[in-house]
Amino acid sequence: MDNKDYKLFTLEDFLSDDFFIASVKSPVRQSTAFWQDFVASDPPNISEYLVARRYIESSNEILPFITDREISLLWDNIVAETGLNKPERRPRRKYMLYPAAVAASVLMLFALWPSDDVTRHVEICEYACAKADSTESREAKLILSDAKTVVITDKEAEIRYDDSKITVSRSQIPKEESAKYNQLIIPKGKMSRLTLSDGTKVWVNANTRIVYPAEFTGKQREIYVDGEIFLDVVHDDRPFIVRTKGLNVEVMGTRFNVCAYDKGELERIVLVEGSVRVADKTGGNKRVLEPKQMYEAAGGETRVEEVDVRKYASWIEGLYYFDRERLENVARLLSDYYGVSIVCSEKTGGFACSGKLDLKSDLDEVLLGLSLSLPVVCEHVGDDMYIIVLKTTESQP
Numbered sequence: 001m002d003n004k005d006y007k008l009f010t011l012e013d014f015l016s017d018d019f020f021i022a023s024v025k026s027p028v029r030q031s032t033a034f035w036q037d038f039v040a041s042d043p044p045n046i047s048e049y050l051v052a053r054r055y056i057e058s059s060n061e062i063l064p065f066i067t068d069r070e071i072s073l074l075w076d077n078i079v080a081e082t083g084l085n086k087p088e089r090r091p092r093r094k095y096m097l098y099p100a101a102v103a104a105s106v107l108m109l110f111a112l113w114p115s116d117d118v119t120r121h122v123e124i125c126e127y128a129c130a131k132a133d134s135t136e137s138r139e140a141k142l143i144l145s146d147a148k149t150v151v152i153t154d155k156e157a158e159i160r161y162d163d164s165k166i167t168v169s170r171s172q173i174p175k176e177e178s179a180k181y182n183q184l185i186i187p188k189g190k191m192s193r194l195t196l197s198d199g200t201k202v203w204v205n206a207n208t209r210i211v212y213p214a215e216f217t218g219k220q221r222e223i224y225v226d227g228e229i230f231l232d233v234v235h236d237d238r239p240f241i242v243r244t245k246g247l248n249v250e251v252m253g254t255r256f257n258v259c260a261y262d263k264g265e266l267e268r269i270v271l272v273e274g275s276v277r278v279a280d281k282t283g284g285n286k287r288v289l290e291p292k293q294m295y296e297a298a299g300g301e302t303r304v305e306e307v308d309v310r311k312y313a314s315w316i317e318g319l320y321y322f323d324r325e326r327l328e329n330v331a332r333l334l335s336d337y338y339g340v341s342i343v344c345s346e347k348t349g350g351f352a353c354s355g356k357l358d359l360k361s362d363l364d365e366v367l368l369g370l371s372l373s374l375p376v377v378c379e380h381v382g383d384d385m386y387i388i389v390l391k392t393t394e395s396q397p
Helices: 011-016 018-025 029-040 046-057 068-082 102-112 117-130 310-317 327-338 363-373
Strands: 063-066 095-097 140-145 148-152 156-161 165-168 171-174 181-186 191-195 201-204 208-213 221-232 240-243 247-251 255-260 267-273 276-280 287-289 293-298 301-306 319-326 341-344 352-358 376-382 385-390
Touching: 011 018, 011 046, 018 029, 018 046, 029 046, 117 181, 117 208, 117 221, 140 165, 148 171, 181 191, 201 208, 221 310, 247 255, 247 267, 255 310, 267 276, 267 310, 287 293, 287 301, 310 319, 319 327, 327 341, 327 352, 327 363, 352 363, 363 376, 363 385
Parallel strands: 156 191, 221 240, 341 385
Antiparallel strands: 063 095, 140 148, 140 181, 156 165, 165 171, 181 208, 191 201, 201 221, 208 221, 221 255, 240 247, 247 276, 255 267, 267 293, 276 287, 293 301, 319 352, 376 385
16 A cells, blocks of 8 residues: 555546555455545545445456546546536546446446435445444433434433424424434433334334434435344335445345444344345445345355344344353343343353343343353342353352
């Protein structure tokens, strides 16, 4: 990379940069992480970066160079299709590029990419990165604008967007008080159900942040997720796109679960009904899922397998199903759901759990159930903190 300042790159610079081209065409873990950090830094040339990336993704061959006339034509098409401003040109060298038929390629690219999609994708990703409020707070928050934040005290709040108002539990807020994008932050120990402006229902799990427009406009619907949600997407003519740190999931009308934390490596999509198309941020590893299939991505590797969807979607009904799940993973889920710290000792974390937990019960009952089904006891060691240790002769009833 030769310590290049990519924040100063023009479209032409991106299209001629060997590292950038290789990152798009043959991504590896290090290059993917590099460009994710670049986007997260909110660079001033993010639009040119995204246009260059999509252009290269749509290309299949390499030709000697692109001419000044072709660069000008490329920008003319981009300006016409997206409304982006054409930048001032700088003295340039010859640019290696994919491929020659620039005008035809650009028209084909934007036929697949709705005319306002470049701007909208940039905006929601910029907002998600720039407004990344923490889920560590004890209270749920609905951030409507820089000047308007609603603190939600209910454990399971209902939020609904209508034509003229936003209903939060028992309160109503005029929609004009909302900015273009809103952010719902649900901390550990709480959940929420959100009805978006198109009628799509979203169950938001604990320790989750979701960014979405107050009103869907244009040719597609788009949200950003950091955490876990379950969606029941209303069908209409516009695709519905869920963006995460590393994945894009496109649907029309369907029911599915998304688990993808910005700070975690594993991202998981589980389809209950309908059909979804999944791709990573580079546009690669594309798969179309069928009902009862799970897509997992981690460390540059992906896999698809058939699963029992109850294990991944039953949390919206206040239940957890486990099939030989490690106890330390169960403890982590319970920690998020009940908003306390539950950890396993070194000797108990690997125990396999199978069965069902009713989360509508209080925590003490749930922990008692674990101690009756496994050789463990759950000790209360401080304020909102438990440790699961091996059961001894003295601790047995």
